[in-house]
Amino acid sequence: MESVERNGGNHDDLILQQQRDIEKEISESTPLVSEQLPLTCLTAEYNGDAVFTAKIEDLAGKYKFMRRTRPDGNCFFRAFAYSYLEYLITNKLAYDKFREIAEASKDKLIELGFPSFTLEDFHGTFMDVINRVSPDNAGGSEKIQTELHNIFNEQGYSDYVIVYLRLITSGKLQEDADFYQHFIEGDLSIEEFRHQEVEPMFKESDHIHIIALCAALGVGVRVEYLDRAEGGTVKAHDFPEGAQPMVYLIYRPGHYDILYPI
Numbered sequence: 001m002e003s004v005e006r007n008g009g010n011h012d013d014l015i016l017q018q019q020r021d022i023e024k025e026i027s028e029s030t031p032l033v034s035e036q037l038p039l040t041c042l043t044a045e046y047n048g049d050a051v052f053t054a055k056i057e058d059l060a061g062k063y064k065f066m067r068r069t070r071p072d073g074n075c076f077f078r079a080f081a082y083s084y085l086e087y088l089i090t091n092k093l094a095y096d097k098f099r100e101i102a103e104a105s106k107d108k109l110i111e112l113g114f115p116s117f118t119l120e121d122f123h124g125t126f127m128d129v130i131n132r133v134s135p136d137n138a139g140g141s142e143k144i145q146t147e148l149h150n151i152f153n154e155q156g157y158s159d160y161v162i163v164y165l166r167l168i169t170s171g172k173l174q175e176d177a178d179f180y181q182h183f184i185e186g187d188l189s190i191e192e193f194r195h196q197e198v199e200p201m202f203k204e205s206d207h208i209h210i211i212a213l214c215a216a217l218g219v220g221v222r223v224e225y226l227d228r229a230e231g232g233t234v235k236a237h238d239f240p241e242g243a244q245p246m247v248y249l250i251y252r253p254g255h256y257d258i259l260y261p262i
Contacts, residue, residue: 030068030070030071031068031070031153032069032070032078032152032153032155032158033067033068033069033070033078033079033082033149033152033153033158033258034067034068034069035067035149036065036066036067036260037065037066037067037068038064038065038066039056039059039060039063039064039065039066040056040060041066042056042059042066042226043056051228051232052226052228054232055226055232055233055234056226058232058233058234059224059226059234059250059259061262062224062261062262063224063248063259063260063261063262064260064261064262065259065260066250066257066258066259066260067079067082067257067258067260068257069082069255069256069257069258071254071255072202073201073202073203073204074159074162074201074202075204075205075255075256075257076204076205076209076210076249076256077161077162077165077166077205077213078152078158078161078162079247079249079256079257079258080165080213080219080221080247080249080256081152081161081162081165082148082152082258083247083248083249083258084098084217084219084246084247085129085130085133085148086145086148087246087247088133088135089133089135089141089144089145089148090135090141091135092135092136094246095134095135097218098130098217098219099130099131099134101217101218102126102127102130103127105123105168105171105216106119106120106123108171109167109168109171112171112174112175113174114167114171119167121160122160122163122164122167123164125157125160125161125164126160126161126164128157129151129157129160129161132147132148132151133147133148133151159201162201163201165213166198166199166200166201167199168213168216168217169198169209169212169213169216170194170198170199171216172212172213172215172216173190173193173194173198173208173212174190174191174194176212176215177190180208180211180212183207183208183211184208193208204254205256207239210223210239211239211240214239214240214243215240219246219247220238220239220240220243220244220245220246220247221238221239221243221245221246221247221248221249222236222237222238222239222245222247222248222249223236223237223238223239223249223250223251223256224236224248224249224250224251224259225237225251226250226251226252227252227253248260248261
């Protein structure tokens with residue numbers, strides 16, 4: 001009996017190791033954020049599946065390009081940050097307002113009880129990235145866009161931005177705990193959810209993460225859901241409801257990428 005269990009355990013370990021190897025290969029071969037790609041690149045992934053083909057055609061009528069993000073559990077935060085900063089490059093008023101919010105965010109998190117020594121480095125890098133993509137920088141929007149793309153494909157900078165956005169999201173959940181508690185499934189408290197599902201890197205994001213981050217930063221996000229739901233059209237959801245989207249994302253089970261409206 002022991003031998004069977006041990007062999008079963010070995011089999012499970014092998015499957016787990018194989019999965020880790022596949023994930024590692026995906027990570028190493030996929031950029032953190034890709035170049036712009038045509039929507040038709042999605043069609044090949046679904047091998048001519050009629051449901052998905054119809055929905056991709058529907059999407060292609062509304063969006064001209066997409067950018068892939070690495071499927072590592074951080075894809076929502078990475079896609080959000082890249083897309084919003086890209087929007088700000090050509091929207092100076094919105095950029096100035098966001099920069100003020102970002103600058104003040106560290107003190108707000110400290111007031112909520114986050115340790116200042118933890119925040120210092122992450123906030124400093126976050127502000128450095130924001131300053132490097134300012135619309136006021138020399139060289140025009142094309143040069144700033146290239147800078148943004150380079151920054152987000154540099155693991156250190158890219159991951160620091162994500163860590164800081166996770167902390168901002170966690171802070172918002174703490175600040176409005178009574179409201180957000182209703183969105184949490186299971187028996188987790190807000191405190192447990194923040195520490196287990198929001199702050200750690202590589203944890204996937206759900207509606208609650210999006211709602212809290214949008215509320216904290218005052219940003220509208222539209223998510224297009226590409227799934228097997230009935231009908232030949234893709235369902236869109238705006239966060240917060242009724243807001244003007246500044247960020248457009250496509251969601252496929254477990255993963256977010258960036259979209260560009262026509």
